Amino acid sequence: MRELDGFWAVVPAGGAGTRLWPLSRSGSPKFLHDLTGSGSTLIQETHDRLAPLVGPRFLVVTGRAHEAAVREQLPSLGADDLVAEPSARDSMAAIGLAAAILERRAERTGEDLVMGSFAADHVIADVEAFARTVQEAVAAAREDHLVTIGIEPTFPSSAFGYIHQGDPLPGHDRACAVAEFVEKPSAEVAEEYLAAGGYRWNAGMFVARPTVLLGLLEEQDPGFAATLRAIAAEPGRLAELWEQCPKIAIDHAVAEPAAAAGRVATVPGDFGWDDIGDFDSLAGLLERRPGAKLATGPRDLTVLGDGDAVVALEASGVVVPASGRVVAVVGLDDVVVVDTPDALLVTTRARAQDVKAVVAALKERGRTDLT
Amino acid sequence: MRELDGFWAVVPAGGAGTRLWPLSRSGSPKFLHDLTGSGSTLIQETHDRLAPLVGPRFLVVTGRAHEAAVREQLPSLGADDLVAEPSARDSMAAIGLAAAILERRAERTGEDLVMGSFAADHVIADVEAFARTVQEAVAAAREDHLVTIGIEPTFPSSAFGYIHQGDPLPGHDRACAVAEFVEKPSAEVAEEYLAAGGYRWNAGMFVARPTVLLGLLEEQDPGFAATLRAIAAEPGRLAELWEQCPKIAIDHAVAEPAAAAGRVATVPGDFGWDDIGDFDSLAGLLERRPGAKLATGPRDLTVLGDGDAVVALEASGVVVPASGRVVAVVGLDDVVVVDTPDALLVTTRARAQDVKAVVAALKERGRTDLT
Numbered sequence: 080m081r082e083l084d085g086f087w088a089v090v091p092a093g094g095a096g097t098r099l100w101p102l103s104r105s106g107s108p109k110f111l112h113d114l115t116g117s118g119s120t121l122i123q124e125t126h127d128r129l130a131p132l133v134g135p136r137f138l139v140v141t142g143r144a145h146e147a148a149v150r151e152q153l154p155s156l157g158a159d160d161l162v163a164e165p166s167a168r169d170s171m172a173a174i175g176l177a178a179a180i181l182e183r184r185a186e187r188t189g190e191d192l193v194m195g196s197f198a199a200d201h202v203i204a205d206v207e208a209f210a211r212t213v214q215e216a217v218a219a220a221r222e223d224h225l226v227t228i229g230i231e232p233t234f235p236s237s238a239f240g241y242i243h244q245g246d247p248l249p250g251h252d253r254a255c256a257v258a259e260f261v262e263k264p265s266a267e268v269a270e271e272y273l274a275a276g277g278y279r280w281n282a283g284m285f286v287a288r289p290t291v292l293l294g295l296l297e298e299q300d301p302g303f304a305a306t307l308r309a310i311a312a313e314p315g316r317l318a319e320l321w322e323q324c325p326k327i328a329i330d331h332a333v334a335e336p337a338a339a340a341g342r343v344a345t346v347p348g349d350f351g352w353d354d355i356g357d358f359d360s361l362a363g364l365l366e367r368r369p370g371a372k373l374a375t376g377p378r379d380l381t382v383l384g385d386g387d388a389v390v391a392l393e394a395s396g397v398v399v400p401a402s403g404r405v406v407a408v409v410g411l412d413d414v415v416v417v418d419t420p421d422a423l424l425v426t427t428r429a430r431a432q433d434v435k436a437v438v439a440a441l442k443e444r445g446r447t448d449l450t
Numbered sequence: 451m452r453e454l455d456g457f458w459a460v461v462p463a464g465g466a467g468t469r470l471w472p473l474s475r476s477g478s479p480k481f482l483h484d485l486t487g488s489g490s491t492l493i494q495e496t497h498d499r500l501a502p503l504v505g506p507r508f509l510v511v512t513g514r515a516h517e518a519a520v521r522e523q524l525p526s527l528g529a530d531d532l533v534a535e536p537s538a539r540d541s542m543a544a545i546g547l548a549a550a551i552l553e554r555r556a557e558r559t560g561e562d563l564v565m566g567s568f569a570a571d572h573v574i575a576d577v578e579a580f581a582r583t584v585q586e587a588v589a590a591a592r593e594d595h596l597v598t599i600g601i602e603p604t605f606p607s608s609a610f611g612y613i614h615q616g617d618p619l620p621g622h623d624r625a626c627a628v629a630e631f632v633e634k635p636s637a638e639v640a641e642e643y644l645a646a647g648g649y650r651w652n653a654g655m656f657v658a659r660p661t662v663l664l665g666l667l668e669e670q671d672p673g674f675a676a677t678l679r680a681i682a683a684e685p686g687r688l689a690e691l692w693e694q695c696p697k698i699a700i701d702h703a704v705a706e707p708a709a710a711a712g713r714v715a716t717v718p719g720d721f722g723w724d725d726i727g728d729f730d731s732l733a734g735l736l737e738r739r740p741g742a743k744l745a746t747g748p749r750d751l752t753v754l755g756d757g758d759a760v761v762a763l764e765a766s767g768v769v770v771p772a773s774g775r776v777v778a779v780v781g782l783d784d785v786v787v788v789d790t791p792d793a794l795l796v797t798t799r800a801r802a803q804d805v806k807a808v809v810a811a812l813k814e815r816g817r818t819d820l821t
Contacts, residue, residue, distance in 0.1 A: 101778075390811050392804060405793045405820055407472075407808040410801030411785075416794075422776045423789055425796055430781035433763060437778040440761050449776055 081131075083217050085192045088129040089177040092122055092141035092149060092199035093167055097438040097450070098357040098431065101422035102399060105450055110199035111148050114355050115364065116383050121355075122199040126153050128206050129197065132213055138180065139199070140164060140173040165321045170283065171332040172324035175296055175303070179311035182289040193220045195286040196329075202364060204351025216286040216346045219254045224344040225295060225337050226286040227257065229279030231349040235269035238356055240281040240330065242345050257343040260335045279345065282352060285329065295333045295342065300325065303332070358415040359431035362397035380408065396428060422449050452502075454588050456563045459500040460548040463493055463512035463520060463570035464538055468809040468821070469728040469802065472793035473770060476821055481570035482519050485726050486735065487754050492726075493570040497524050499577050500568065503584055509551065510570070511535060511544040536692045541654065542703040543695035546667055546674070550682035553660040564591045566657040567700075573735060575722025587657040587717045590625045595715035596666060596708050597657040598628065600650025602720040606640035609727055611652040611701065613716050628714040631706045650716065653723060656700065666704045666713065671696065674703070728802035729786040733768035751779065767799060793820050 096109035103109040110122040117124060126137065137156060141149050143163045150156055162176060174196045185192040195213060203209045216226040229242040240263050245256035260281060264272065272278035285292070297304035303325055310320050325332075337343050355361050365381040366372070372379045373386050378395035388400035390407040396414035400406045406418050415431060417424040426434065438450050463481050467474035474480040481493040488495060497508065508527060512520050514534045521527055533547060545567045556563040566584060574580045587597040600613040611634055616627035631652060635643065643649035656663070668675035674696055681691050696703075708714045726732050736752040737743070743750045744757050749766035759771035761778040767785035771777045777789050786802060788795040797805060809821050 387815075390808050390815075392807055392811070393801075404791075405812070405817065407793065407795045407797075407805075407812075409795075409797035409804050409808060411782075411796065411798060414782075414796065416796050418794055420775075422778065423787075423794065424778045424780075425782065425785065425787050426778075426780035427782060430764075433780050434778075436763055437761050437780060440763070441776070441778075444758075444761075446776065 082134045083132050083193075083214060085190045086133050086217055087136040087138060087181055087192055087194045088133045089174060089181075089194050089196040090122070090125055090129075090137065090139045090199050091170055091173040091177075091196060092139055092145065093164075093170075093173065094198075094200065096200065097435045099355070099361070100434055100438045101419045101424055101449065102401065102417055106144065107148075108145065108200075109355065111145065111152065114361060114383065115202055116368065120152055121202065122149060123152055124203075125197060125199050125201065126155075128203060128209060129195075132210055135160075138162065138177045138194075140177055141199075142167060165318050167326075168321065168324045169326045170329045171296070171303070171327045172307070172321070174285070174329050175293065175307045175324075175332075176310055178287075178289040178292045179304075179307040182293060182308070183311050185289060191221070192289060193217050193286060194289055194292070195220075195284065197284055198282075198354070200355065201282065202353040202355055204367075206350075208350035209348070212346050212348045212350060213286065215252060215254055216284075219248060219251055219344045219346065220286045220288060220291070223288060223291050224248075224254075225291060225334065225342055226254070226344045226346060227334065228282060228284040228286070228348040229257075229345040230282045230352045231347060232269075232273055232278065232280050235266060235273050236280065237263055237266045237269050239263060241269070241272055241278045242281050244277040244279065244345060248344050251344075254344050254346045256341060257338045257345045259338050260330060279347060280352075281330065282348070282354065283330065284348070285334065292333065295337045299332060299336055357431035357434065358397060358417070358426070359428040362413075362415065362428050365397060375408075378412065453505045454503050454564075454585060456561045457504050457588050458507040458509060458552055458563060458565045459504045460545060460552075460565050460567040461493070461496055461500075461508065461510045461570050462541055462544040462548075462567060463510055463516065464535075464541075464544065465569075465571065466821075467571065468806045470726070470732070471805055471809045472790045472795055472820065473772065473788055477515065478519075479516065479571075480726065482516065482523065485732060485754065486573055487739065491523055492573065493520060494523055495574075496568060496570050496572065497526075499574060499580060500566075503581055506531075509533065509548045509565075511548055512570075513538060536689050538697075539692065539695045540697045541700045542667070542674070542698045543678070543692070545656070545700050546664065546678045546695075546703075547681060549658075549660040549663045550675075550678040553664055553679070554682050556660060562592070563660060564588050564657060565660050565663070566591075566655065568655055569653075569725070571726065572653065573724040573726055575738075577721075579721035580719070583717050583719045583721060584657065586623060586625055587655075590619060590622055590715045590717065591657045591659060591662070594659060594662050595619075595625075596662060596705065596713055597625070597715045597717060598705065599653060599655040599657070599719040600628075600716040601653045601723045602718060603640075603644055603649065603651050606637055606644050607651065608634055608637045608640050610634060612640075612643055612649045613652050615648040615650065615716060619715050622715075625715050625717045627712060628709045628716045630709050631701060650718060651723075652701065653719070653725065654701065655719070656705065663704065666708045670703060670707055728805065729768060729788065729797070730799040730802035733784075733786065733799050736768060746779075749783065 095105040096103035146163045243258040245258035248254040375391035380391045381397045394408040399417040413428040466476040467480035517534045590597045614629040616629035619625040746762040751762045752768045765779040770788040784799040
């Protein structure tokens with residue numbers, strides 16, 4: 080895979096990942112962790128997957144609290160390659176500020192820049208297929224579309240929004256128009272989508288010329304676009320102007336209205352994608368990696384970390400031994416055991432979504448040291 | 451309850467309690483732990499329950515490795531009130547040596563001594579009922595019976611041996627002859643015993659004149675009795691002679707043959723007894739103590755330790771937070787979570803007996819630091 084001329088990777092690195100507590104904390108969110116046992120953290124994997132396409136053209140947007148950790152994990156980042164948000168203001172502000180910075184750069188250098196925004200905490204199995212998809216998205220973006228990558232659904236998930244695919248884009252291999260974005264459906268509706276075909280998961284991956292993205296925002300909220308451009312023009316005013324940015328997701332702010340206006344294209348992505356939303360998702364991901372399995376009698380248990388730290392008898396599920404202690408699990412199916420130095424979680428894959436209630440309970444008790 | 455003249459408590463304190471790992475370890479066996487949340491360890495509770503009956507007349511027999519801990523937990527023990535075994539040689543050697551020491555004392559002082567042997571790690575709910583039972587047992591022992599306390603069964607357990615009760619002992623309130631001791635039965639046979647009546651659990655509580663106990667041993671194994679008497683006569687030879695003692699339980703060495711010869715009596719014990727054999731038993735015990743319960747939604751979870759360290763949502767079973775960390779449990783029934791500074795156990799009440807397999811697996815891995 081060769082570099083794509085003028086293509087920039089924008090990596091918004093935010094989100095506490097409370098459903099992955101106690102591994103993921105507000106002070107140490109999931110993108111800073113190696114959740115796949117690959118030896119790299121999620122943001123490092125994101126970087127390494129994009130580097131062949133963008134070379135050194137990275138822009139990471141993360142919270143001030145995480146700047147030092149991100150720079151440590153991505154030592155190749157230059158001083159200007161990271162924007163530290165004074166506070167979390169959702170994805171439109173983060174990605175829009177990156178667009179404004181790159182728009183100024185394009186004006187200054189005369190380059191034809193295209194940016195692609197890719198979350199720092201997604202997992203992609205087939206990196207080459209990902210690269211081919213991005214290449215197609217960049218080509219469509221050069222025709223002034225806002226291009227989103229539509230993930231081929233592998234099951235009728237009710238945890239993701241869907242992209243309803245429209246007509247093919249003339250002159251492109253797989254790109255199509257987007258008929259509409261639809262909110263997270265019920266499980267039944269999701270099944271209808273899969274049966275009907277032409278629906279894909281919205282993974283929040285957007286590829287566009289910076290000016291196109293900001294132009295679409297300007298149509299919806301001129302003040303917001305002006306604020307982002309003002310920050311890009313005078314970075315010293317970031318702290319002052321940032322709080323004026325609305326807290327809104329890029330999907331609502333730009334993608335949905337632009338789709339209604341026929342301005343959004345989509346390229347299908349079939350490269351083994353996962354956002355590791357909870358420990359059930361993590362367990363499923365690890366199960367597909369044979370090296371992570373531990374035989375425990377009739378069943379297999381998946382271990383993220385040092386398998387020697389786990390003694391398991393007739394157990395299945397996932398164990399994360401992250402405290403240096405021995406973890407023994409006997410006679411439990413689809414269990415989730417996450418052992419960290421200051422907090423332990425024991426639940427089941429089926430209850431993985433309820434972990435956020437533990438975080439809420441701890442906050443209520445004033446134990447923000449653990450959240 | 452008043453002191454019973456010449457009555458000595460012998461407390462064999464041994465047994466690693468591997469099914470209570472990781473709380474109980476070979477270096478820190480269960481009798482040294484507070485397993486009921488009472489604020490006292492099991493050996494302290496044993497001492498406090500017997501003190502009103504025996505005053506200062508205690509003899510603890512424990513392993514050398516535990517002498518310091520036992521003396522720390524029972525500061526009232528005098529220098530001669532503890533015998534430190536050079537190695538574990540089962541209950542006949544431990545209780546028999548105590549008998550030989552007390553036999554010499556009786557010869558020297560001319561007192562009419564009776565000894566009662568009570569394990570250091572049993573839990574008894576109704577201390578007054580226990581005292582009344584012991585008093586009856588001592589009275590029967592003064593007629594040269596070997597007297598065993600027969601625990602009223604509360605369910606058809608296959609984990610205990612049974613005492614089959616014979617005819618009433620003339621002149622006594624509740625004491626009967628023992629027809630026979632029967633080995634741990636199958637669950638079906640245990641149900642037949644309960645239906646038939648006249649069967650009680652053998653909790654290994656024996657009350658006898660020291661000379662009677664040693665005389666019964668002498669009939670079965672004269673050399674063994676002679677060795678024990680030789681050690682009592684010359685305590686300096688303990689290390690040398692101890693290894694000659696057979697490793698055998700008092701039940702097999704003395705109680706079973708003596709019962710066959712019509713020499714054993716039993717007094718019924720109905721005082722809420724538990725030997726906390728595993729975490730299922732511990733959970734059941736704690737459930738009957740309202741203070742240990744934590745509401746978790748539709749179900750209650752039992753906590754041994756600091757309830758504030760536990761966050762539980764729709765969970766039942768028992769949690770032991772013994773590491774200072776927060777333990778969160780979500781959506782598991784009858785779970786067992788035991789969290790110690792260097793080892794964590796997650797299992798279910800139904801699999802509580804299998805915890806010993808974890809200890810075996812750790813030994814196989816050379817992790818004797820954890821067993």
